[in-house]
Amino acid sequence: MDEVLVNGVRSTCIAPSDRGLQYGDGLFETMRVHDGTIPLWTRHWRRLADGCRRLGLEGVEEAVLREETHRLAAVVARGIVKLVITRGSGGRGYRPPLEARPTRIVAAHASPHHPASHWRQGVALRLCRIRLGRNPALAGMKHLNRLEQVLARHEWDDPAIAEALMQDDRGRVVCGTMTNLFTVTGGRLVTPPVDECGVAGVMRALLLEWTGAQVHALNLEDLAAAEELLLCNAVIGIWPVRAVERQEYPIGKITLGLMERLRQAGLSGEV
Numbered sequence: 235m236d237e238v239l240v241n242g243v244r245s246t247c248i249a250p251s252d253r254g255l256q257y258g259d260g261l262f263e264t265m266r267v268h269d270g271t272i273p274l275w276t277r278h279w280r281r282l283a284d285g286c287r288r289l290g291l292e293g294v295e296e297a298v299l300r301e302e303t304h305r306l307a308a309v310v311a312r313g314i315v316k317l318v319i320t321r322g323s324g325g326r327g328y329r330p331p332l333e334a335r336p337t338r339i340v341a342a343h344a345s346p347h348h349p350a351s352h353w354r355q356g357v358a359l360r361l362c363r364i365r366l367g368r369n370p371a372l373a374g375m376k377h378l379n380r381l382e383q384v385l386a387r388h389e390w391d392d393p394a395i396a397e398a399l400m401q402d403d404r405g406r407v408v409c410g411t412m413t414n415l416f417t418v419t420g421g422r423l424v425t426p427p428v429d430e431c432g433v434a435g436v437m438r439a440l441l442l443e444w445t446g447a448q449v450h451a452l453n454l455e456d457l458a459a460a461e462e463l464l465l466c467n468a469v470i471g472i473w474p475v476r477a478v479e480r481q482e483y484p485i486g487k488i489t490l491g492l493m494e495r496l497r498q499a500g501l502s503g504e505v
Contacts (some may be wrong), residue, residue: 236310236342239302239417241497248349254320257328258378260337261285262318266469267307267342268500269450272315272374274468275300277436282319285375293336294319295352306342314469345503346363348396348470356485357396357465361454362386362411366402366431369372374434379455383411397465399457399478410465413473414438416447416486418462425446436458437466440501462486 238246263278279296286294299317306315318339324331337376364386372379384504386400386445397410401434406443408426410413414435423445428434441447457463463483472493474485 236313236344237337237342238308238342239306239340241338242298242302248320248337248339249323250265251318251325253322253324253334254318254337254378255328258380259330260318260320260378261289261291262316262376262378264469265307265315266503267310267313267315270308270311272303273499273501274436274440275303277439278317278400278468281311281376281436282317282436285377286319287376288371288494289320289321290330291319291336292334294338294347299338302338306340306443307396310342311322313345316341316343318378320377330430345467345505348503348505350505352396352470352473358394358477359410359465359475360390360391360395360479362398362400364389364400365406366400368402368430370430373432374428377447378391385479386411396473397437398457400432407454407455407457407475408432413451413465413470414422415452415469416464416466417452417457417460418464418486419456419460421461421488423488424456425449425451426452434465437468437471437501444492444495461464462489464489464492469503471496 241249249400261282263271263282265278297324301316303317319339322335322337325332358379368383379499399410400409410431416423427449458481465473474489475483
């Protein structure tokens with residue numbers, strides 16, 4: 235971590251009574267920095283603003299967040315800026331305070347290390363044992379309650395497995411632990427809905443706009459029948475999938491075409 239701002243001031247401390255720490259009462263965005271800028275800032279802000287509206291978080295101003303995140307982006311040049319918004323401090327008890335003052339935490343990080351082969355030869359995946367709970371009130375948001383993902387990521391320690399797919403309680407495949415999923419079936423892109431669980435990723439939204447991909451539920455049989463699989467998020471761009479458990483997949487022309495389009499737009503995380 236290169237630098238941290240808490241409410242606009244260099245610091246690494248927040249109040250023990252902060253509701254983000256106490257209850258996970260808040261939201262976050264993890265943003266890729268390219269040449270000192272945040273290319274997908276507008277999309278990140280829109281998702282954050284929608285999450286604030288849904289959680290009833292008031293007093294979060296785009297101009298302030300833009301200045302602070304871009305200040306750190308200029309420092310890191312190429313890396314990650316993570317933005318966390320909590321409801322702030324408010325004493326004990328679940329009931330939100332009537333006049334809460336949100337806490338802003340902006341942190342700059344070096345880019346995560348991923349082998350170049352993740353983009354060039356594709357990644358191998360496994361299936362998680364832990365399931366995602368369905369809750370439309372929280373679905374799609376990047377809220378601070380990430381224990382499902384923490385426990386899922388704790389399931390493996392094999393460097394040959396780059397990511398794992400998570401299902402809901404009905405066995406429908408929703409996403410990766412840190413990524414969104416697209417399949418290619420019959421030459422068309424398909425991605426699972428995230429209206430009951432999962433995160434509505436900003437890269438997922440971009441690919442939906444670019445391609446007009448279908449949104450419908452996927453089960454393991456749908457994965458087995460897919461012609462191509464790809465994972466995406468704002469940091470990595472796109473990873474082609476070469477295997478899920480024992481089933482192998484080719485890196486096809488649709489995936490390669492989207493990866494090239496991201497490169498040309500300066501949105502690929504490829505090393």
